[in-house]
Amino acid sequence: MTRGSTVSSHSKGDLRVHQLWFKRSLILSLAAVLTAVACGTSSTPSAGSVNVMATWTGAEQASFFAVMKPFTDQTGITINYEASRDQDALLTTRVAAGNPPDLAAAPSPALLTSFAKAGKIKALNTVVDMTALQSQYAKSWIDLGEPLADGKLYQVYSWVSLKGLIWYNPKNFQAKGYSIPNSWDNLLALQDTIKSSGTTPWCIGLESGAASGWPGSDWVKEIVLSQSGPTVYDNWWQGKQKWTSPEIKLAWQTWGQILGSGDSNVYGGAKNMSATNFGDAGTPMFQNPPKCYMHNQASFITSFFQSANASLVAGNDYNFFSLPDITAQYAGAHVVAGDAWSMFNDTPQAQKMLQYLMTADAQAIWVKRGGKISPNNQVPLTDYPDALSKSTAQILVATKIAKYDAGDQMPSDMRNAYWSAVLSFAQNQGNLNSILANLDAVQAKAYTS
């Protein structure tokens, strides 16, 4: 069209052009509407699907898919899986936007609990088979799933892990004639013996990107539970026990005893502790001569040992003992962690998937692939792929006082302040009083929201 025709807008030819434009635009918009309608009606697979969000990526994601394969084969329900390490942020945003996944598995139940308080997740009492759950699960796991203590089950656990395992190299222990300490005093004596031989007893690494500090927070919470018992422990993470209270302060001081004055019991001292990633921290145990002899970490750490040094053999080159009891009264107390499931949208597909995940059959699939322990007593010990994971499972079954990871149950900013406090404490133990006072200040605000 030329500029001339636009100017002579009342000519007949121009009008025809206009009509043509109008028709074209009508057809185009009609096409758009039709395609939109087509989209709305087309995506209806027969059995439906479940939107799932979790933190498992890589090998863990493959294991999760292996668990879900029989379910999809049997029911035809497909799983739309989404993984993120930054789950707090992603899940909060999705829930706030009214677009949550159907099911989410969170390593930190505090977030799920806050959603339960806000009424964003569904009670599971009628979804899962409660009688089966009560007969197959230890009571502490079911109690954990009722964080509001109102008789409503909001979280269920599919896999769990045991914290407070002290990893060591049996060959090093044998060469030096060290024996496994069976009491807290023996542990302290052993670390003095190792130190007097000119090496450092402990390998500790606190670096973990945005979550730096958590490996040290494990130490403190294990000491609190074993030293001052479950009541103090629960009050502490619930915000009813001050950080400056004698019990919590004693736990930090006890950890300070492990670190030694000026962190002299730790390989590389404060600098190396803060600069070393938690996954690399245990590796100096396998050097010749070893730079350190013991490393406190949950069961998953073996995969890091192996990836740093593929020739290591489980049981021969590394093994573990559980952190010795501190106070006799609380003997057999262990800090545990796990993957908590919650349901955001009550769909028949999500219900079926949750029921499936609670079965021993489903949980055994991942147990056999390694790296996970099942809380379900119907999963036989013979399903565990190696001696180490089997003995972890045995300890878990025999645990007298099982308490969930305190940090993961605290509100997020309390937990993050706790992690940062670990970093400050490792830098300078002399600042303990001001560090704890600062944590009290955070505690005063964190629980109100």
Next chain:
Amino acid sequence: MDFNVLLTDLPTLIGVIIGVPAVLAAYIVGGEYLVRRLPDKARPSVRPWIWVGPALALVTAFLVLPAVGTISTSLQDRKGNFVGLKNFATQLDGFPTGGAWIAIRDNVFWLVFYTLFVLAFGLILAVIFDRVPYEKIVKSLIFMPMAISSVALVVIWKFMYAYQPPGQAQTGTLNFLLNTVFHQDPRTWVQDTTPLLGLIPLNNLALIAAAVWGIVGFSMVILSAALKGIPGDLLEAARVDGAGEITIFRRVIFPLMMPTIVVVGTTLVIFALKAFDVVYAMTNGNYETDVLANRMYKLLYNSNDFPGASAVAVILLLTVIPVLIFNLRQFRAVEARR
């Protein structure tokens, strides 16, 4: 990546690919049709609004309204009651180490050092490589870090800064150099808060250096383009008049490039104020390396403190606005000179 998700939603995909342009085309065609119905005189004043309309609507919906929402949230408490400037008072409480002050201090470090380093290195590289035959290859290499994500950049720099105790084989590039060339003890670059020259903590400088490496190609390319825009006869005339190369740079090249330098500089200032990803991935603000954007993120997602996060966002917005205005004016000035 699971492409099945894409395939199962193929109709949606096709709908979006065809539908969105179709709706836009229909809007334009329909709008034009309506404009043509208007009397001749009214058309020029209506037509621009039809064309700008969608952009205006999008900017209003996704920028202006959320900004207004953020400002109003920043004046409320967590339950939505109006509390005036209380959230700002909380953030600005406890100078020099309380509230947001560490983050503000570090943002100032970013503002000064990040901007200066990127400009200085960009300028030096542009001028130096302008004179060599293999310019294109070198410039491509320096530009390359622009293509990687900030988190990947941090992973690379974590290797650069890696630390092993003294006496061990140093795995980090910098500590290796420090050890073998300068015979000094290794340093924990990311954790060490010792001020360098009594000015900026080492770890803040380490974070800024990583970010500078990632962006320096951007300033180099733009400054290089400005450099190439300087007419050769001007430089020729200066040489004939007996000026040395350094004098030419100082008195001819630099003044002519000044407008571009200012525009790049103000853009970098905005980048510095927005600094987040390197800090988040490297330290998450630990060891006194926090910045405002990271603090906002933590308040929002860890503390669920929407008013506090909004207050930090408003503080950031208020600091950015003057720079933005200056930047836009400068853009216009450069355009006017063309």
